[in-house]
Amino acid sequence: MNTEKIISQRDMYKKRVKIFMKTAGTRVLAGILVPAVFLMGCSFDPPAPEEGPVSIRVACSAGDIKWKSGMEDVAEKFMEQNKNIKVELYFVPEVKKQTYIERLKVLAAQEEFSDIVELRETGALVQAGLLAPMPREVYSLVASPRLYDGVCYGVPRYTTTLGIIYNRDIFEEMGLSEPETYDDFLNICQKLLTARYDALALGAADIWHMKFWGNYLFRNYMATEDGKVRMTKENLTRMLGDFRDLADKGYINSRYRDMLDSQTAQALSSGQAAMVYTGPWMLSQIENLNPQIRLGFFFLPDKNGVAYAMDDSNVEWGISAETARDKKKMDASVKFLQFYYSEGVYETILELMNADSVTVRKVRMPDTRNQRIMKAAYERGPVHTKLLMEDANSPDGFIAYYDQVLIQALWGDEPVSSLADSLLKRWEMP
Incomplete structure (x- = not known):
């Protein structure tokens, strides 16, 4: 050619x-x-464009170092198994004198309330229209999902409780034993104070820390045996007066007004303080600071000698209403929550936080030192209750106000009767 x-x-x-x-x-x-x-010498067929990875954000509380590390581990393992989903962890920053739900409301105002969110006071967020109904694929994994008008909007992270962690070494050194009555408890506080220990540590600079004592006081002064709430001037005045006595007698030092929750672990680990009212997740934090320390845990009796073990599963996971409008993000969020409760992953979280399972499936936990501490506390026969302040259908904003009033009850100048009036007025708001 x-x-x-x-x-x-x-x-x-x-x-x-x-x-x-x-x-x-x-x-x-x-x-x-x-x-x-x-x-x-052939035809050209362009390849179909590949879809990029789906990105979701998981907003978590930032107050507990172990919780943060646990969630980082969950997210990393999830992305290893789901290459097409990118998880961004957002730890909601701590703000002095501001509650967690107030910070969530700030996120909502900034249009950053997405995609999976760790919740407090879920009912208020439901009323604000911020949450999507939780898909059945997720809520069917937990044994007792909470419903709002017949719809599930949140699933609990796990179940925990509240009580007093104490330094066993100090107790044994002074010949002290766990109290059988509230008067026994006050006598222990006085002996510790005489021996120049801080009887009780408190993290009042983190307003959310006050909910620990707040729930104890609410359950023992406001709640009845049949699960009703008696928010009366008489009950409130008595409750706030007894709480103020702990500061007036020196059992809670005034310097704890400016102390963070994390600093209470340091106070216990160093031997400065002998007790702190908190949850079992704090055990490992104290032990990490002082591996030689020996700790115990007891449920604080009320004035009638009844010790309540509060079964707290009020911290929940929710999915934002905005995320539900994006099918790919919604599917990715469902997949992440299913992974969180999956075998091996969820057990690690429970061990890390020294918590109890909420799942339908049974989980087997290793026999750890902290689990033995909690087992011993439960063997004393406390009365289990699920009625906490978060379950009392309180008006929006009441819990944050209540926590602030507790600080005023300890160290403020206003008479407890006036504080009781203000709480009752806030409770009765429409």
């Missing part, structure tokens, strides 16, 4: 391609397809 014939064939081929591109309405691609057809 001579050169003139080759050139003639090329010109004819180019002409046909140009005619095709023109009739297809894709003139722009002609410059790409002509060389490809001419050089490769």
Whole structure:
């Protein structure tokens, strides 16, 4: 074949391609397809674009170092198994004198309330329209999902409780034993104070820390045996007066007004303080600071000698209403929560937080030192109750106000009767 014939064939081929591109309405691609057809001698089919990974954000509380590390581990393992889903952990920053739910409301105002959110006071967030109904694929994993008007909007992280962690070494050194009555408890506080220990540590600078004592006081002064709430001036005055006595007698030092929750662990580990009212998750924090320390846990009796073990599962996972409008994000969020409760993953969280399972499936936990501490506390026969302040259908904003009033009860100048009036007025708000 001579050169003139080759050139003639090329010109004819180019002409046909140009005619095709023109009739297809894709003139722009002609410059790409002509060389490809001419050089490769075959048709060109562009590959379908690959879909990028789905990104979801998981907003968590930042107050507990172990919880943060546990969630980082969950997110990392999840992404290893789900290459097409990217998880961004957002730890909601601590703000002095501000509750967690107030910080969530700030996120909502900034249009950053997404995608999976660790919740407090879920009912208030439901009323604000911030949450999507929880899909059955998730809420069917937990044994007792909470319903709001017959709909589940949140699933509990786990169940925990509240009580007093104490330094066993100090107790044994002073010949002290766990109290059988509230008067026994006050006598222990006085002996510790006489021996120059801080009887009770408190993290009042983190307003959310006050909910620990707040729930104890609420259950023992406001709640009845049949699960009703008696928010009366008489009950409130008595409750706030007894709480103020702990500060007036020096059992809770005034310097704890400016102390963070995390600093209470330091006070216990160093031997400065002998007791703190908190949850079992704090055991490991104290032990990490002082591996040689020996700790105990007891449920604080009320004035009638009844010790309540509060079964607290009020901290929940929710999915934002905004996320529910995006099917890919919603599907990814469901998959992440299913992974969180899955075998091996959930057990690690429970061990880390020294918590109890909420899942339908049974979990087996290793026999750890802290689990033995809690087992011994439960063997004393406390009365289990699920009625906490968060379950009392309180008006929006009441819990935050209540926590602030507790601080005023300890160290403020206002009479407890006036504080009781203000609480009762806030409780009765429509």
